Amino acid sequence: MLNFHLPRKSSRILITGGMGFIGSHLTEALLNKDCHVTILDNLSTGSFENVQHLMGHPNLRFVVDNLTSEVVLDRLASECDTIIHLxxxxxVKLVVEDPARTIETNVMGTDAILQAALRYRVKVMIASTSEVYGKGIRFPFSEDDDVVLGSTANSRWGYAASKMVDEFLGLAYYRQKGLPVVIFRLFNTVGPRQTGHYGMVVPRLVQQAISGEQLTVYGDGQQSRCFCHVEDAVRAIIGLSECPEAVGQVFNIGSTEEVSILQLAQRVLKTVNQLDGDGLGSTDDIKFIPYAQAYAEGFEDMRRRVPxxxxxxQYIGWQPRATLDDILRDVVLSMLPDKLNVNAA
Structure with a gap:
C-alpha cells in the first residue's frame, strides 16, 4: 500500500452538497472550529437559504457548479486537506421518480471526487446511507452485515445499489491506491432546515400538523425508524474526519431510539399542540395512504431500520445526545415562525 499523510486536524475543507440540509449544519460547525470551508453545490436540492446566516464569513466561499466540472473540481481538490462528499x-420521492438521475449522480459524482482527490492525496469522507442494508433481517444493522436487495425491477433498490457502488469504489481507492477514505452510513437524520419536498417524513408531518391538515402516514404505519438530530450527526462526521484510525473503515451514524411512523405522527401532533399557543395543528386525524398511491405500484419499504x-x-466515543422529543421540539420551533408570520399578515 502506498504511504499517505494524514493531517492531525484538517483546516481546509471542501464540502460537496454543502448548501443542503446536513451540509449547511456541517459548514456552520466547521466554521465554528476555525476551519476554512469551500462549498461546491449545484443547487439541485440545496439552497442558499440554508446558509444565508453564514454569508460574509471570512473563512467561507461558495462555488455553484457540478461535480462533473473537471477543471473546477481539480482546482478545489488541490486547495483542501479533506473532502466531505455529501x-x-x-x-425516496426523487429516487422513485427519477432513478436514472439518482444512479448517475451518486456513482459518477463519487468517481469524480475520488479521481480528483487522488491527484492531490486528499482525504475523502463519503456519505453513504442505511439504505445499503436493503432487506436486512438482523437487528441492529452492523457495518459488516450481509446485504439483501430487492429486484432490479423496483427502482427503489437502485438507490441502495448506487450507494453500495460508492462504498466499494471508495474502499478500492483506499486499498489499491492508498487514498485515505472513510465511509459513514447516515440513518434517518433530521432537524431544522430539512424540507419535506423529497419525502422526508418528519418535516412533512410537522408542516401538516402546523397547518391543521390531516397527517398522512404511508402503509400501515407500523414500519419503524430511528431519528438522529443533525447536530449529533455533524459531531460524528467531524469526529471521524479527525480520527486517523477511521481511515479505510465504514461507520453507522444514527440514533437507536426506535419509533413506528404511526407513533411518530402522534408525537408530532402532541409536540405541535404543546408549543403552538394559537391552536394550530389541533386536528388529531391521521390518514393512511397505500404505498402504491404515495409512490408507485410495487414499491417496497424496509420495516425496521436500527443501527x-x-x-x-469505540473509535471516537460518539453517541447521540438528542432524544426524539428534543428533535421534534427543534423542528417544530424552526417551522412555527413562518406559519405564524403568514397568519399575522
Whole structure:
C-alpha cells in the first residue's frame, strides 16, 4: 500500500452538497472550529437559504457548479486537506421518480471526487446511507452485515445499489491506491432546515400538523425508524474526519431510539399542540395512504431500520445526545415562525 499523510486536524475543507440540509449544519460547525470551508453545490436540492446566516464569513466561499466540472473540481481538490462528499440524490420521492438521475449522480459524482482527490492525496469522507442494508433481517444493522436487495425491477433498490457502488469504489481507492477514505452510513437524520419536498417524513408531518391538515402516514404505519438530530450527526462526521484510525473503515451514524411512523405522527401532533399557543395543528386525524398511491405500484419499504453504533463509539466515543422529543421540539420551533408570520399578515 502506498504511504499517505494524514493531517492531525484538517483546516481546509471542501464540502460537496454543502448548501443542503446536513451540509449547511456541517459548514456552520466547521466554521465554528476555525476551519476554512469551500462549498461546491449545484443547487439541485440545496439552497442558499440554508446558509444565508453564514454569508460574509471570512473563512467561507461558495462555488455553484457540478461535480462533473473537471477543471473546477481539480482546482478545489488541490486547495483542501479533506473532502466531505455529501452531494447525492436525496429522498425516496426523487429516487422513485427519477432513478436514472439518482444512479448517475451518486456513482459518477463519487468517481469524480475520488479521481480528483487522488491527484492531490486528499482525504475523502463519503456519505453513504442505511439504505445499503436493503432487506436486512438482523437487528441492529452492523457495518459488516450481509446485504439483501430487492429486484432490479423496483427502482427503489437502485438507490441502495448506487450507494453500495460508492462504498466499494471508495474502499478500492483506499486499498489499491492508498487514498485515505472513510465511509459513514447516515440513518434517518433530521432537524431544522430539512424540507419535506423529497419525502422526508418528519418535516412533512410537522408542516401538516402546523397547518391543521390531516397527517398522512404511508402503509400501515407500523414500519419503524430511528431519528438522529443533525447536530449529533455533524459531531460524528467531524469526529471521524479527525480520527486517523477511521481511515479505510465504514461507520453507522444514527440514533437507536426506535419509533413506528404511526407513533411518530402522534408525537408530532402532541409536540405541535404543546408549543403552538394559537391552536394550530389541533386536528388529531391521521390518514393512511397505500404505498402504491404515495409512490408507485410495487414499491417496497424496509420495516425496521436500527443501527448498531458500537463501532463509532469505540473509535471516537460518539453517541447521540438528542432524544426524539428534543428533535421534534427543534423542528417544530424552526417551522412555527413562518406559519405564524403568514397568519399575522
Amino acid at each position: 452531494a447525492a440524490a436525496v429522498g 448498531n453504533i458500537s463501532k463509532i463509539n
